[in-house]
Amino acid sequence: MKQEKIEEVAFRVVGDMGGAFTMALGYVGDRLGLFQAVAEAGPLTSGELAQKTGLNERYVREWLRAMVAAEYVNYDPQSQKYLMSEEQAFVLANEDSPMFVGGAFHFTTPSICNTPRILEAFRKGGGIPYGEIGDEIPEAIERFFRPGYVHFLVKDWLNAVPGLTTRLSRGCQIADIGCGCGQSTIAMARAFPASKVLGIDYHAPSISRARRLAATYNLSNVEFLQAAAHEIPGNRRYDLICSFDCIHDMVNPRSTLRAVHEALADDGVYVWSEPNVSAHAHENRNPVGKAFHAISPLHCMTVSLAFQGEGLGTVIGEEGARALASEAGFSHFDRLPIQNPFNQFFALRR
Numbered sequence: 001m002k003q004e005k006i007e008e009v010a011f012r013v014v015g016d017m018g019g020a021f022t023m024a025l026g027y028v029g030d031r032l033g034l035f036q037a038v039a040e041a042g043p044l045t046s047g048e049l050a051q052k053t054g055l056n057e058r059y060v061r062e063w064l065r066a067m068v069a070a071e072y073v074n075y076d077p078q079s080q081k082y083l084m085s086e087e088q089a090f091v092l093a094n095e096d097s098p099m100f101v102g103g104a105f106h107f108t109t110p111s112i113c114n115t116p117r118i119l120e121a122f123r124k125g126g127g128i129p130y131g132e133i134g135d136e137i138p139e140a141i142e143r144f145f146r147p148g149y150v151h152f153l154v155k156d157w158l159n160a161v162p163g164l165t166t167r168l169s170r171g172c173q174i175a176d177i178g179c180g181c182g183q184s185t186i187a188m189a190r191a192f193p194a195s196k197v198l199g200i201d202y203h204a205p206s207i208s209r210a211r212r213l214a215a216t217y218n219l220s221n222v223e224f225l226q227a228a229a230h231e232i233p234g235n236r237r238y239d240l241i242c243s244f245d246c247i248h249d250m251v252n253p254r255s256t257l258r259a260v261h262e263a264l265a266d267d268g269v270y271v272w273s274e275p276n277v278s279a280h281a282h283e284n285r286n287p288v289g290k291a292f293h294a295i296s297p298l299h300c301m302t303v304s305l306a307f308q309g310e311g312l313g314t315v316i317g318e319e320g321a322r323a324l325a326s327e328a329g330f331s332h333f334d335r336l337p338i339q340n341p342f343n344q345f346f347a348l349r350r
């Protein structure tokens with residue numbers, strides 16, 4: 001054994017330990033509005049932040065010190081004040097920024113709290129149904145993906161399919177399956193008022209949340225249906241069907257893909273996103289690959305295995321998606337030329 005190599009492994013674990021605890025404190029900061037308070041108030045002491053947020057000063061001080069060590073917050077030793085740079089605030093404190101990551105904190109910590117149940121699943125099989133994965137998690141997922149839907153879905157992702165946005169502007173039938181809390185569905189309904197958009201998800205609280213959000217925009221071209229994705233209403237053919245980050249979660253992804261193939265108009269397109277990773281673990285030695293691999297047993301795979309599903313897991317990559325598409329009968333499969341840290345996008349045709 002080489003001492004250097006031993007230390008490398010040990011230090012990697014220490015780094016991950018810091019990352020895991022930082023995620024938990026990031027969750028505290030996100031939930032309690034601490035990042036926003038620091039960003040808004042500019043340089044301030046721990047006492048001033050505690051007063052501003054109505055929180056315990058000793059905890060607030062320790063949180064600030066941890067955030068300085070994590071490089072999420074800066075500290076000026078002379079004035080003993082804490083502050084955030086514009087870039088830190090843009091990423092950590094601005095819910096409407098295209099780079100906002102609060103959803104990552106919101107998703108990670110409650111997910112890790114499920115580990116004791118996952119331990120049981122390793123022993124006995126089965127899993128945690130989506131309805132029991134944690135009350136906060138659907139909203140956390142919504143917040144994690146929202147920046148992409150609000151800022152990039154129409155402008156970059158749908159635009160990457162030649163001619164698609166022009167066609168949607170004229171008026172089309174769109175289905176968004178596994179739509180969660182409806183952020184992607186609503187972004188499309190707002191961008192294409194002449195089109196009719198149907199969001200489908202089997203999780204009732206997410207559909208209720210999506211309906212509430214749609215009501216705030218007074219949209220008359222969007223509808224939400226609580227149903228399994230393979231039950232896409234067959235009374236119409238769709239010009240566009242989308243599934244964002246959900247096929248790999250499904251109990252029976254193959255029957256969903258067959259239903260999509262069936263429901264698509266002859267000249268329709270199916271836009272499908274999956275995590276931006278390779279199907280091969282050894283090619284995923286990077287932060288995004290590491291995150292999605294670790295998420296898989298704690299979330300995506302377990303919600304499928306909970307119902308004796310296929311349990312594809314989070315990491316199917318382009319290779320896995322291609323194989324599933326071909327089995328479902330799609331004749332065309334293209335990877336879209338979209339740069340996105342978290343997702344890769346495919347366009348499929350009948």
Ligand SMILES: C[S@@+](CC[C@H](N)C(=O)[O-])C[C@H]1O[C@@H](n2cnc3c(N)ncnc32)[C@H](O)[C@@H]1O
Nearest residue numbers: 145178179180201202203228229244246249250
């Ligand atoms: C990771 S979330 C993604 C939600 C949404 N597309 C987004 O990007 O915010 C996966 C979603 O798939 C839904 N889902 C999983 N299996 C489903 C099925 N068989 N039919 C309908 N929805 C399903 C879950 O309820 C959940 O909302």
